[in-house]
Amino acid sequence: MARELVESRRTQYTRRALRDALIELLADKPLARITVRELCERADVNRSTFYAHYPDLDSLLRDIEEDTIDWVNGTLQQLLERPDPDSVGRVIEHVCRYIADNRSHLRVLMSPQADLRFQQQLLGLIYGRIDLATQLQGTDPQEAEMRMHFAVSGSIGLLQHWLASEPTAPPETVARIITTMALPAR
Amino acid sequence: MARELVESRRTQYTRRALRDALIELLADKPLARITVRELCERADVNRSTFYAHYPDLDSLLRDIEEDTIDWVNGTLQQLLERPDPDSVGRVIEHVCRYIADNRSHLRVLMSPQADLRFQQQLLGLIYGRIDLATQLQGTDPQEAEMRMHFAVSGSIGLLQHWLASEPTAPPETVARIITTMALPAR
DNA sequence: TGCCAAACCGACACTGTGTTGGTTTACTGG
């Protein structure tokens, strides 16, 4: 694990070229329609070099996604350390602002063209940490889980629409809508 | 158009074989990992015969999905003809019951493995016809659209979870959750 | 500056794709 942290300048450049190229291609078409060949062509990297780094396109995509996942994890950690009565709303707003700041990358990663698994993982992480269950106390556990799924998928859909549409609504508005729709009125 | 309605018994059998085979395969893996070859093998249909019917796997899938779309369209037409003050809740419940009745097919078509486009089309159809906008009267149109997207995606996620989980909750419960979360409290 | 890891290159066997021309087979209408 520690060894991998020490990447030579050359390999870093190659990996970045591959990652950037994939993002560019994903803006045009779904992953299934992208070939290793054209990716390498665009990245100006030899095809065999690609295979030296990743077994397939899926792995490359997951590598890219990992950065965002890591950021969210770290941020959640920080935010939840200091106790805050209204933590839920604050976390959601914080994440929305992050998304707005990294719009160009995330509009691709969050698009329906991209990887649904990542999107669910991302939102599931947030709602899981927040422990939505405590917000839904008193209700039937099976029903609470269903509401949870509605909230996660609904948030994904809203965020996708937000990132795809112009002009862009302010992150605060989006956060407010998510909060009001995902959580039961108190 | 009229000509296509008259299908010989043979072609009907072939098409059904292909459709059933695809449903079976989709239960195992996503569309992207399914090849025309293995589909034909399972369907016991010659590969060139497949191409005589469909240009690619995507078209076959859309053909299957069309049946459900047609049913929903027809049902909506019927239900919305007779005016009903509480039409929204009734439509949603009706659709949930249909899904429960055709569980085996729809659990595949609705799965994340399958086609997201279909799922959005299906739910978008319902919410569009219902004209959720009227439910959201008085609010900012941009915000109304965002809530709409939340509602559609949320419903999809909930339905996916519902179809995938055991034991199965009654359709009435699911309909109630969708109604309460998608529509603003009056 | 010399070393060596990492990128490049060309070639390989393999699998899947669409398409085509010719054949068999099984419905259907007379």
Place this chain on the structure above:
DNA sequence: CCAGTAAACCAACACAGTGTCGGTTTGGCA
């Protein structure tokens, strides 16, 4: 009941992408 025909079968094709080699440059760090 059987002839005609539409539809399914079959074999073979050119082509594109995959994953994996061994051998060769090349760039950067010590």
